[in-house]
Structure formats: C-alpha cells, structure tokens
Amino acid sequence: MPPVSPLLLDGQRLSARYNELMFLDHGYHFFAPDPGASTLTSFTMQRAGDVPLVRRIPDIEIRPRLLYHRYFMLSENIAGFPQTFQDTVYPAYARYFGDQCNATTVAVSRVLHEPSGIIRIQAGGQLDDAETFSEEPVGIYQLDATTEPREGSH
Amino acid sequence: MFAVLFRSVVSSLRNTIFAAVEAWQSFWFTPADPFLLGLIRVLTGWMLTYNLAVWSLDLEAFFSADGLQPLAAVNEFQSGRWIICFWKWVPDNWMWTAHWTCLAIAVLFLLGVATRVTSILVFLITISYSQRVPVANFGLDQVLGMLCLYLAIGPSGAALSLDAWFRKKRLARKGLPAAPVLSSSARVALRLLQLHLCAVYFWAGFSKLKGPTWWTGEAMWNVLANAEYQTIDLTWMAWIPWLPFLIAHITIAWEISFISLVWNPRLRPLILTIGMLMHLGIGAFLGMWTFGLSMTFGYLAFADSAAWRRRAELFFLPRSKSV
Secondary structure: OOOHHHHHHHHHHHHHHHHHHOOOOOOOOOOOOOOOOOOEEEEEEEOOOOOOOEEEEEEOOOHHHHHHHHHHHHOHHHHHHHHHHHHHHHHHHHHHHHHOOOOOOOEEEEEEEOOOOHHHHOOOOOOOOOOHHEEEEEEEEEEOOOOOEEEEEO | OOHHHHHHHHHHHHHHHHHHHHHHHHHHHHOEHHHHHHHHHHHHHHHHHHHHHHHHOOOOHOOOOOOEEEEOHHHHHOOOOEEEEHHOOHHHHHHHHHHHHHHHHHHHHHHHOOHHHHHHHHHHHHHHHHHOOOOOOOOOHHHHHHHHHHHHHHHOOOOOOOOHHHHHHHHHHOOOOOOOOOEEEHHHHHHHHHHHHHHHHHHHOOOOOOOHHHHHHHHHHHOOOOOOOOOOOOOHHOOOHHHHHHHHHHHHHHHHHHHHHHHOOOOOHHHHHHHHHHHHHHHHOOOOHHHHHHHHHHHHHHOOOHHHHHHHHHHOOOOOOOO
C-alpha cells in the first residue's frame, strides 16, 4: 500500500517468492486505509421478446452468507485488478448471468454505494436511499460464442 | 588494570550472548504439549470443511475454465509468480471428483486421520482454492491459509485425533501408558502462529493509520453503516455518534499494541478478550462469522495448554500425564 520506500520494496522483493508460494503475500489491510463505498455490479439483461431483467451482485437472497460474501467479493475486489484482467472477467460475469436467463445482450455497470453519513441518518435518511448509489457503465456484451463487448467498455 | 577491564567486558558480553541464545532456544524449542495444536486443528478443519461445502453450492460457476474466474485470465494475471494451485491442472469434467476428494481429505484432517499427510494436503488444498479464484478471496482465505500452514508444520494430529486414539490403543495392547508426548515442533508451530497473528494485527492497524477516517473515528461508522456488510441495523448509533468513534479509536490502539501487549501474561487475557469481542462483533454485525471465528481459533496459540487439557479431561478426555 503506497507510499512505500525503495528499501521496503527491495525487502518485499527478497521475500516475494516465499510469500507467493506459501500464500502469505497479503497486507492484511482490513477496511484500510479508509472504509468507503461498496462496489456492486449491475447486469441489465435483454431477452428476445421479453422485458429486460436487471440483476445486481451481491444479492442479499444468496445463502448461505459465505456464498453471498464470495459474490460480494467478485464485485468489490475486481476494481483492484489490472485492466486487462477486468476486460476478460467482466465478459465472463456477463456470460454467466446472461446464460441463466437466456439473455441476448448484457449491459454491465459498476455501482458505487456510498455509506450514509451520521447526519443523513439523523435527518431521516436510509442506508439504501437512491442518492447513495452511483452507476458507471463497464460495457455491453453480446452473448455469442466469444462474448466480445458490443460497445467499448469504460 | 586494562587487561582486567577487558576480561570483565568480554565475560559480560559472553554471558549476555549465552543468555540470549538460551532465551532464543527456550522461546522456540522448549517442548510443548500438542493439545492446543490439536484443538486448533479440529476448529480449523471444521471451518475448512464448511468452506469447501459452500463451494459445492456453486462450484462450476467459480472453478470451471470458462466460469466467473476464467482460467486463462487468472493464469495471465498470476504469470511470473510462484503459485501453488492444483486446480489449474484439473479439467472441467474432473472438477467434481477433485472437489469431493478435497472435501474428504478435509474431513479426515478434522477427525485427525493420517494427520501428518492430511495436514500437508489440506494446506495445499486451501491455498489452491484461494489461488484459483483470486477475486472471490477475502480475509477468511488468508486466515485459513495461515492456520493450515502452521498445522502442517506442527504435530497437529498428536491430540484430539483418531491418530492419537489409535496410538493409545496400540500402547495399551503393549501395556504401556498413553501419555501425551511433548514436542519441540509443537512449540515451533505455536510460536509461528503467535508471531503471525502479531504481524496480522500490526499491519491491519498500521495500514489504517493511512486513512483519515480512522483518525476522525468516522471509519467505524462507515463500516457499521455499510448496507452490503451489515446484518443487524446499527443506524441507531447515529444518535450516539461518540460510540462508533470510540470503537474506531479502540480498534486502532488495540491492533497496533497487540504485538507488544499480548506477551505480557497479566495483560494477555484482556488483550485476547478484546480481540474475541471484536471478531464476534464482525461475525454478528458484519455477517462474516467464518472470518471472525477463524481469527479467534489462532488465539489458542496463546492459551495455557495445561488448563485447556484439564478442561477437556473434565468433559471428555481420559486423564493423562505428560512425558
């Protein structure tokens, strides 16, 4: 986690192989440096002769809670991965959820859900008020064999 | 005069070095009762089995080559890194066979069967699952990896296991007493686990110092008011805002000082109790029971093995004498 000195980076490189091999290469940055907005992923699925279906992960209906958390992490963690990785993984998400409802096209968006501040709650606000959500399109994917983006993502 | 002074300094230095070496040897290698490792194994094995059972509910979605985590993308992301992950060599049509085998090994580990082998296998299984689905990882995976590593290093099957039960039967047939064997490797594993927990909390606290909201105290409110994590409505805290601020300050102070205070025998119960409360809170209020509980399993490395053995003997273990 930046900022970091070149000396510490060299130290990290020295132990990197061992840490990778033993699955110890974590910073243990739980809710750090700042716990901010949650990242959700929204899928708008166009189906032939039917109304579009909107699905969002994480979905509170997913049980048990550990599985819900796995889906939450798919959405929350993906932004921290390299863009090339995201460019492959988002179409995979689109294909997976699109196939579940025979969609022909899936529009994927990244949804940021800001935590409501204390003053907002005191004024009668709720945690899931519409204005706490903001949506940013990722791409629209045609569900064919390749699941290539139909329009440019980002 | 000068020679006397020189001899005195050398003698003092030698004594200091010998004392340091002795303290080092004692810290790492004084034989320890493997009972606590056995207890941590049972709890970790239970959590690991549950974790794998939950993967069963959506195995193909996460682990198939073209699933939510495409194998090609994961391979490219991890290229150049030294990764242990058997899943990368499992074709899709063998996925369920591999998974049920892993689940069976986890159950054997939980029961303490062939633990010398199953403990190592379970470590490889744990990190393989995590490495195959890097985006779906969270704290639970890191903690399970840590616990399984040290359980594979130490004799985690020497107590509370079928291995130990069979050993006792064999010794009984020969007319020998079945006393628990103290072991240096148990001490090494417990020490590594203790030090690892210190590192986890130190970095968890230190990294929070980079965030302004942890300094203002708002961070804890932001965590508790996060609808995606929250399992119990805590918005009532908005009317007593000093409470989340206080919890934030205590969290930071506790995480950063854990590394030093936990070694003080008088403070240890207090430090571990605060940690237990924090992790139970993470389970109850943020819905991460698996992560919260797994962290507390590691606390047993700081426990008094004689006291825990006495408690166990009181309820379900036959009384024994150490050798």
